[in-house]
Amino acid sequence: MPEPAAPDAAASSRLLLRLDGFDGPLDLLLELARGQKLDLARISILALVEQYLAVIEGARRVRLELAAEWLVMAAWLAWLKSRLLLPDDEAAAEEGEQAAEVLAERLVALQQMRAAAAWLGTRPELGRDVFARGGPESFVAIDRSRLVLDVPGLLRSYLAALRRAAGRRGYAPAPVTYWSLKDALARLGAMLGELPDWQTLERFLPPTPLSPLERRAAVASTLLAGLELARTGAARLRQEEPFGPILVRKARGGEQSE
Amino acid sequence: MSAPEIPEAALRLAEALVFAAAEPVSARALAQLLPETLEAEAVLAALAARYAGRGVELVTVAGGVQFRTAADLAPLLRKVVQIPRRLPRAAMETLAIIAYHQPVTRAEIEEIRGASLSQQTLDALLEAGLIVPKGRKEAPGRPTLWASTETFLTRFGLRDLRDLPRREELLVEPPAPAPSPPEPAPDAAAASAGETGEAPDGL
């Protein structure tokens, strides 16, 4: 092993001074491999491992703190070296060879991309080596006169306007005033005297237009008012059949409810 | 004419320089790149002669020369790209309110939208032919009444206004007791006059 490593000892010590100049362990490995001046496919992985370990060893002597990636790669290469040199058995030997192949393939792949980048670098680059028209002319006229109009958009806008306006006004539910018992008593009492005969209770509902709910409330209040007047003897109530109209009239002297 | 005396190399350089420059190139700028023995003006004149009558010509403008498309070809290259635009939100809302509440005054529109209506918005709708003034309201100041147009129907693909969903169909929960023309208030039906005003039912 010392054979391949020795001539590179000088190089190694040169390299370790600028480890920071490499883009990581693979970069360094590739450069070491290129130092072998062989077809990358036929480099000696073992020699490469020796060189890498020598560089890292040298670097550690100079600077104790080395980035973890360098050490991880060093540990892996040390393992690889042991597999290649002193395999425990056949399986270990095969494992070592496979790992060495993978490493060689990665180096080839990286070298290919290096070469591709270099090839791109030789191309006449637009903006550096060749130049396009500095002041291109545009003959595109933009016509923005057409309007996009669609019904969904119209409806969305309408609702948005209404909602926003509603939000601004704040939500104020219409004040609902139900026909109270007191209102019903007053009205029934006042009207009863003027009416000669049986009347349906509904005639005594309030005179204003009513919503269904208001109407039910008014019917209930008016019925309660009728019952109250009947209890005090001021009025008489009558119902001909279940759920039939309830009739009411002013009580004459001494009458009782039926 | 003057071309013969000008070396091809100088012509090529001038051509590339004028082509690549973003701004017009002055004779002085060209002179910096030429051997001293050559007159920049003469080189540019020769270049102009070479391009005379071609699809691209060398023209003299403020500050120097530049290439320009030959005037007779420009119309052929012109391409009109239509980029339809949307009405601004305020205009779309105003249009919707006019469509639903017409005929309606500006003050009523503002009341419904809860925002003031700019003249600009109204002008945009007028200019697009989507609304027209339609008489005046018999009220103090006799304000103009606004209505939608035939164009409005055409542009929205409507046969008539009844093609629009009715307001009640749009509103799952009424946004508020609108203080305005159409709905519930007992006197509303009268105010919305021409409208479909079918208030009474359902009560």
Next chain:
Amino acid sequence: MSAPEIPEAALRLAEALVFAAAEPVSARALAQLLPETLEAEAVLAALAARYAGRGVELVTVAGGVQFRTAADLAPLLRKVVQIPRRLPRAAMETLAIIAYHQPVTRAEIEEIRGASLSQQTLDALLEAGLIVPKGRKEAPGRPTLWASTETFLTRFGLRDLRDLPRREELLVEPPAPAPSPPEPAPDAAAASAGETGEAPDGL
């Protein structure tokens, strides 16, 4: 050669069209302006022939043709035209990996380079419009896939990705120091560390 059959009017039109455009012009775009009897490709070929050897040349790139200054004039033009910095080595390598392996994830790029991809490099490539994200890989984490752009082709004067040398052709090993100028050869670190490695050769 083929020029004689092409009417001057068609040549002028093609010249004007390509000259005016900021981007490469496709034969199809030209065909739309030409009479049906004329082949756009033939017209462009005649135009290229007319400009061959001139200061401005017609080149085929990224699916179209574009006028560009002749490469040999670059040293002179650089004196007057501002040029951007060369892409750093890491960016060029990353770009090469993306061009060859696309679509490719960031992790895959890092695997090939054996080094992490800096934000700076990614930003530089994105800003120059040389790469774009192109979907996501169906793998844990759904990482973004990267691909090269039309701008990449235009910038490096490629008609399409097939203009790139095949990978096997690239590996004729250290292609001797000369032919590949900014090679990251033994002294690469120095070159990339110093200024932008001006590629002194070949010009």
